[in-house]
Amino acid sequence: MPHLPPLLAKPVDIAPLWLVERVARMIFSCVLKAHPDLFARLGDYRESRYCFSPSDLQLHFRVVPATQALSVSRGTPPPADAHIEGPIALLLGLLEGRCDADALFFSRDLSVSGDMEAMLALRNTLDDSAIDLPRVIGSFGGPFSPVVTGFARYIRTRVLEGRETAWN
Amino acid sequence: MELICPAGTPAAFREALEAGADAVYCGFRDETNARNFPGLNFSREELRQSIALARRKNVQTFVALNTFMRAGDEALWYSAADDAVALGADALILADFGLMAYVAERYPQQRLHVSVQASASNPDAIRFLVETFNAKRVVLPRVLTVQDIARLTSQIDCEVEIFVFGGLCVMAEGRCSLSSYATGKSPNMNGVCSPASHVRYREEGGSLVSELGAYTINRFGSGEASGYPTLCKGRFDVAGAEGYTFEDPVSLDVIDEIDALRAAGVSALKIEGRQRGRAYVAEVVSVLKKALGATSAERAPLVSRLRTLSEGQRTTSGAYDKRWR
Incomplete structure (x- = not known):
């Protein structure tokens, strides 16, 4: 299971919540800008509250697609309709459709609870969206955008090594 | 033998094309197909675009309309068939005799495949569907041995498609309650x-x-x-x-039997998994495409990795290699 190395996890865990939330919202906003129809497939499940809990970070991310709201918390997971927990690398791999959610569920790398219809709708929505996170992160790099994108891609490849399915 | 690949979303459809599918099967975003899960399947416009893309790559598109019509609501299935034909589907995969009759009468030139959901598994049943509805292909339920399939193909006048990889339904499909x-x-x-x-x-x-x-x-x-x-x-x-009691949590894998299936007269090999992600589709299709062109000795290492993607992380040859216990 590709856990985040403590060297990377520790700074995130001790960073002020407002800072983590701000960065997460910036990335979320950038993804929505690049994919304005991202949540069209969700249908009625746009109203659902989704909680993502990276098992290698002491954080919970709650997203409500209908209002495009994202909040970050620590401690007990916030109330949500559907909840998914797993290593941050796999959660991001799922966000990009680079990992197969069912396979990660079978291998027990991911755990899910709550409204499974809402969870399934989100999984299928993201799977069709072709989000490219390194490109999104790279867009914050200004003149160094290609370098940042390339570095983010390198990290993604290393972290998902063996978990990412063979790409065409 | 053709490789028939699943797609639950346009993204998965594109992956199947890139990975070497000979045909891709998919369904509309409603209860007219047996993978009616939230967020899955195609709008009419998505199907139109996907069929056009497939045509450019010389790949066929099959549209599954393989649930049974609900009395009083037949219009939903009829309009799905009308739209699939109008959009240029290369074949419709049907299970309901009423819908088969509708398609055969309205669109006699439209290629019709018998869905696994029709549970047609003996020469009499298949002959009836060929003679009555001009069915060109039958997808066999996963309850027959390779020997059963060989005996069957010699007695019918239509193509045979069988599941070779993915989710394993062990029941008489279309009849399970x-x-x-x-x-x-x-x-x-x-x-x-x-x-x-x-x-x-x-x-x-x-x-x-x-x-x-x-x-x-x-x-x-x-x-x-x-x-x-x-x-x-x-x-x-x-x-x-x-x-x-019935079956373990396990997936189907009969890639080892490719040569026997070819000898048995099977025309097409189907991959289950419209409900799976595009990453799964990309990997399974590309591996099976390679396996089709490989020697029997080369196949085992090729497909072994697919086990980690499978239900229960295990695979079985199921009824294709039936043994009494």
Whole structure:
């Protein structure tokens, strides 16, 4: 299971919540800008509250697609309709459709609870969206955008090594 | 032999094309097909674009309309068939005799495939569908041995397609009522086996407990590979003994039998998995494409990695290699 190395996890865990939330919202906003129809497939499940809990970070991310709201918390997971927990690398791999959610569920790398219809709708929505996170992160790099994108891609490849399915 | 590949979304469809599919099968975003899951399937416009893309790559598109029409609501299935024909589907995969009759009468030039959901598994049944509805191909249920298939193909006048990899339904498909019994919904009428609306997972003392409606389906120990919450793969206590009554949580893999299947007269090999992600489609299709061109000795290492993507992380040849226990 590709856990985040403590060297990377520790700074995130001790960073002020407002800072983590701000960065997460910036990335979320950038993804929505690049994919304005991202949540069209969700249908009625746009109203659902989704909680993502990276098992290698002491954080919970709650997203409500209908209002495009994202909040970050620590401690007990916030109330949500559907909840998914797993290593941050796999959660991001799922966000990009680079990992197969069912396979990660079978291998027990991911755990899910709550409204499974809402969870399934989100999984299928993201799977069709072709989000490219390194490109999104790279867009914050200004003149160094290609370098940042390339570095983010390198990290993604290393972290998902063996978990990412063979790409065409 | 053709490789028939699944697509639940346009993204998965593109992956299947890139990975070497000879044909891609998909369905509309409603209860006219047996994979009617939230967020899955195609709008009319998405299908139009996908068919156009497939044509450019010389790949066929099959549209599954393989649930059974609900009395009084036939218009939903009829309009789906009308639209699939108008959009240029290369074949319609049908299970309901009424819908087959509608397509055969309205669109006699439209190629018609008999869905696995029709559960046509003997020469008489298949001959009837060929003679009555001009069916060109039958997708066989996963309950026959390779020898059964060889005997069958020699007695019928249509192409035979069989499942070779992916989710394993062990029942007479289209007839199974287990999901209906537990939830009131079935793949046959609603397009969903073990509908997500009735599925719950919970952690209990390190175990993963899966529930379907009012039934506990399984309790997977810590680290034990899990499976789908279907009654046919549930672990039950029967007469004091705990175990898998019908089938284990396991996926189908009969790639080893490719040569025997070819000799048996099979025309097309189908990959199950419209409900799976595009990453799964990309990997399974590309591996099986390679396996089709490989020698029997080369196949085993090629497909071994696919086991990690499978339900329960295990595979079986199922009924194709039936042994009594």
